[in-house]
């Protein structure tokens with residue numbers, strides 16, 4: 001058997017760079033009244049941090065969302081607002 | 088186990104190594120031609136073409152890619168092999184370190200050759216010793232039989248879980264690669280038993296690893312320390328494998344070093360590689376003339392046999408190390424290694440730098456230097472140039 | 473989800489999404505070979521772990537196609553030919569330092585899917601020009617803009633007569649994924665060149681990543697096509713862009729990116745002419 005502690009390898013992990021949500025300067029906030037459940041934000045979120053709820057609405061995982069704003073840009077109904085993080 | 092008598096063949100060094108490789112049954116090879124290794128590549132191609140070796144030979148476009156290709160192949164499980172020399176070894180340097188750092192078991196043969204510029208296709212050890220810090224076990228052959236033997240042992244040592252490290256088998260370009268000698272080869276079935284099936288495999292779709300991912304400073308240092316420890320462990324593993332090989336073949340294997348006519352020797356000659364054969368002759372002749380001289384052969388260069396060397400130096404009146412590689416601005420490479428382990432001993436250690444770029448070294452040059460040593464006439468560093 | 477959240481990519485970096493979309497198609501039996509690049513860093517470390525859920529082999533800068541060749545040979549030997557060996561490399565690793573290795577693997581028609589994610593500079597080392605940096609672009613080594621045009625890598629690879637070459641864009645995910653799907657079904661050397669906008673390197677707001685990628689296609693700067701067994705075919709919206717009137721002016725693409733901000737009107741025109749000429753060549757290729 002190979003002793004894996006002997007050799008440099010990494011194992012799969014969520015948050016390999018930590019809780020990247022702490023990087024955020026702007027916070028994407030979904031206005032569900034405007035959301036048509038088109039899924040575009042889910043498709044294009046570059047960090048894979050938007051999940052789909054059982055009711056098909058998008059939900060942002062703020063532990064890891066980096067606040068880049070791509071979701072807000074691609075949303076056809078402008079349902080996502082980027083608001084300053086209050087720290 | 089009973090001594091296994093195989094066939095006796097007349098083989099040039101490159102073909103003897105190719106024969107050993109065929110018997111070790113690697114599944115993937117990647118070799119790029121370079122003198123004086125090329126005829127080994129051609130022999131291996133022939134074995135594959137005839138179906139005597141069931142392997143894929145990747146016809147890479149450079150040595151960098153040769154080492155890269157067998158690295159990738161080895162991660163997926165199979166046994167792998169490459170061979171090169173000189174410029175080719177330098178060209179694959181980045182991947183040599185890569186493979187060592189990742190602790191991948193594999194075997195590379197190096198047909199030693201001088202390094203340009205200026206161009207030289209002839210033998211010295213500058214290429215081989217330049218890889219001393221790359222986390223590779225490095226062994227050097229004295230003759231064609233030795234090259235065959237070491238190649239077989241290299242696979243077993245490399246894949247031993249206590250070692251898990253690449254092994255480099257060096258043998259002098261032309262002097263061994265192109266010289267035909269009598270070689271006893273083992274029956275295939277004996278080799279099969281001697282080299283157990285390979286266990287190493289890092290690519291596993293059910294346990295997906297990031298192989299060689301970034302290591303933070305703390306982790307990097309930790310992996311390096313583990314490599315250092317494995318290199319130390321390798322010493323006993325090499326001895327164990329050699330002992331087993333000796334049992335099988337009936338051929339004396341000695342260990343990391345061999346001390347020839349050492350017992351009562353006042354003066355010691357130290358060398359590595361093919362010219363050790365000439366050194367034996369020189370020592371015998373001087374013995375005939377009543378000079379108490381002996382010979383220490385370095386068979387394993389990494390891990391360096393520190394304890395054995397130190398032990399061999401004790402109580403001698405003088406030592407001369409023959410060097411076929413030089414660290415400019417410092418000294419003969421093997422000499423430096425020997426001196427580093429003579430700490431606290433008063434034995435003077437001399438260096439003879441010879442055979443660079445294939446410059447002819449006659450047995451009487453060796454004899455002369457050794458005789459001068461016994462008569463207090465040898466300079467601290469002598470260049471036969 | 474094949475590529476896990478919380479990795480080290482910059483905000484707005486498309487690489488995690490590009491890899492996720494790739495792996496979604498190629499599946500669990502994929503090996504990624506990744507040379508020195510931004511992705512080496514995104515792929516985590518031995519302690520914190522890696523975002524990839526498939527095996528990754530980290531590679532020296534110039535070695536990825538050769539390593540992948542070795543892996544492919546081993547998998548063949550092991551009878552695991554249903555697995556996909558993917559090289560995932562930057563433009564520098566592909567078109568500059570790794571070019572000989574790439575060409576060797578292509579010529580041998582190795583069973584590899586090679587994806588070049590092209591962020592048009594050496595980003596990992598802090599935005600230095602590469603052979604694939606476009607004309608006019610600022611980088612730290614082209615302070616007054618690059619004077620040479622981008623190396624036409626997909627076409628150079630196609631000249632190796634490999635079975636499949638395609639270009640792709642993060643803005644056209646369906647097009648990208650269907651190309652990966654097609655590539656996966658083909659044996660031999662397959663090459664996908666993916667334009668990969670980089671917010672800090674191209675000097676644009678991180679939220680605009682997809683928008684910029686889209687403009688690259690709409691202006692014709694980045695044509696989407698595939699070359700299957702030598703047959704050239706435009707794909708997605710690029711199909712209609714042979715007609716110059718359907719293309720937006722390149723200025724619309726340059727405008728949002730700080731790296732082009734110092735271009736003179738003459739230089740912008742030179743780039744526009746270059747793009748127009750490229751489309752004339754494309755028109756010829758589509759006729760073949």
Ligand SMILES: Cc1ncc(C[n+]2csc(CCOP(=O)(O)OP(=O)(O)O)c2C)c(N)n1
Pocket residue numbers: 508509510511532533534561562563564565566591592593594595596597602
């Ligand atoms: C042999 C070698 N030279 C230089 C480097 C330093 N280096 C690491 S990544 C890199 C640039 C990578 O550029 P590219 O391939 O375009 O990938 P990107 O970082 O842009 O994603 C350089 C120059 C290296 N790692 N190895």
Ligand code: SF4
Pocket residue numbers: 030034035036037038039040041042058074075076077078079080
């Ligand atoms: S893109 Fe906008 S409309 Fe579509 S699902 Fe997301 S928030 Fe809702």
Ligand code: SF4
Pocket residue numbers: 028044045046047048049050060064065066067068069070071072484
């Ligand atoms: S801000 Fe960026 S990371 Fe956060 S949810 Fe939107 S696209 Fe994803």
Ligand code: SF4
Pocket residue numbers: 480481482484485486487510591595596669670671672673
């Ligand atoms: S520098 Fe560019 S390519 Fe690199 S991680 Fe950041 S956004 Fe991605």
Ligand SMILES: [Mg+2]
Pocket residue numbers: 562563564590591592593594595602
């Ligand atoms: Mg780049």
